[in-house]
Each structure stands twice: as structure tokens, then as C-alpha cells.
Amino acid sequence: MTVKETRGEILDQLNRLLTRNNDAEKGYQEAADNVKDTELKSLFLAQSRQRGEFAIEIDREIRTLGGEPDNGTSFAADLHRAWINVKATFSSDDDKATVEECKRGDQEALENYNSVLQETDLVASTRELLLRQKQSIESAHASMARLALVV
Numbered sequence: 001m002t003v004k005e006t007r008g009e010i011l012d013q014l015n016r017l018l019t020r021n022n023d024a025e026k027g028y029q030e031a032a033d034n035v036k037d038t039e040l041k042s043l044f045l046a047q048s049r050q051r052g053e054f055a056i057e058i059d060r061e062i063r064t065l066g067g068e069p070d071n072g073t074s075f076a077a078d079l080h081r082a083w084i085n086v087k088a089t090f091s092s093d094d095d096k097a098t099v100e101e102c103k104r105g106d107q108e109a110l111e112n113y114n115s116v117l118q119e120t121d122l123v124a125s126t127r128e129l130l131l132r133q134k135q136s137i138e139s140a141h142a143s144m145a146r147l148a149l150v151v
Contacts, residue, residue, distance in 0.1 A: 005121040011067035013116045014058055017130070018069055020112050021055040024048075024105060031102050035095045040151070044102070047140055054133050061126055096151045103144035109137050 028048035032041045059069040113134040117127065 007065065007067075010120055010122065010126075011062060011065060013120045014062050014065070014067070014126070015070045017112060017116060018055055018058045018062065018071070020109050021051045021058060021133075022071065024051040024109060025055060027105055028102065031098045034098050037095055037151075040095055040099070040147070043143070043147075044098075047102070050136060050140075054136075057129060057133070061129060065123075065126070096148065099144055099147045099151050103141060103148055106137055106141035106144055110134065110141060113137065 025048050028044045028051060032044035032048065035041050035044065055071075059071065062069045113130060116122075117130055117134070122130070
């Protein structure tokens with residue numbers, strides 16, 4: 001494991017997390033649009049808002065470090081959201097399928113956060129921000145795992 005230490009490498013990693021959070025914000029919004037259960041809809045909308053807040057925090061951190069934030073979404077996430085729509089349309093158990101996809105998305109986000117936290121030499125304030133966000137994503141992932149068992 002090589003530690004990324006240059007300013008450019010650190011900013012690239014933060015931009016990757018920024019994109020991940022933009023993806024998650026839109027993905028959770030899409031999930032809220034796809035479910036019938038009002039409690040799930042409310043949960044997904046709350047997660048969407050939280051990921052939007054995470055993106056704002058990372059955007060601010062990138063600017064503080066002198067970088068230029070990339071505020072788009074990834075092509076893969078755009079395809080994933082389209083896939084959620086198709087799967088929800090054809091699945092007889094679409095709320096469960098949507099919860100499973102959100103759980104999978106959170107797992108990928110956790111892998112991204114872990115990678116950045118382990119492989120990047122971050123200043124303490126950035127590390128604390130990412131650790132706090134990661135904790136919230138871990139909590140959401142655990143909630144999705146529990147929901148997947150009962151939906």
C-alpha cells in the first residue's frame with residue numbers, strides 16, 4: 001500500500017468521494033421515487049439529504065485545500081440509477097430490490113472511504129470529517145441490511 005501524499009493525489013481522492021456522495025444523493029432520491037412504502041420513502045429522502053450535505057462538506061474541504069471540486073456524478077452511477085428504475089419496474093418485490101441496491105451502494109461508498117482513509121496522508125481536520133461521514137454511512141448500511149431482511 002502506497003500512501004498518497006501529494007496535494008494533487010489528495011485532491012483527486014477527495015474529488016472521488018465528492019462524486020460518490022453526489023451519486024448517493026441522486027441514487028437515494030431515485031430510490032425514494034421508486035418505493036411504495038412511505039416510511040422507506042422518508043428514510044431514503046433523509047439519506048439523500050445527508051449525502052448532499054456530505055458533498056457540500058467535501059466540496060468545502062477541497063476548496064480549503066486549494067483545489068477545484070468536481071461536482072458531477074459518475075457515468076457508472078448514472079447507469080446504476082437507470083438499472084434501479086428498470087429493476088423496480090419489473091420486480092414483484094421492488095421495495096426489497098431497492099433496499100438491496102441502496103445497501104450495495106453504501107457498501108461501495110464504505111470501500112471508497114476506507115481506501116482514502118488508509119491510503120492517503122490527510123490533515124487531521126480532513127481525516128476527522130471523513131471518519132464522521134464514514135460512521136454515518138456505516139449506520140445507513142446497517143439499517144439497509146436490517147431492512148432487507150424485513151421488507
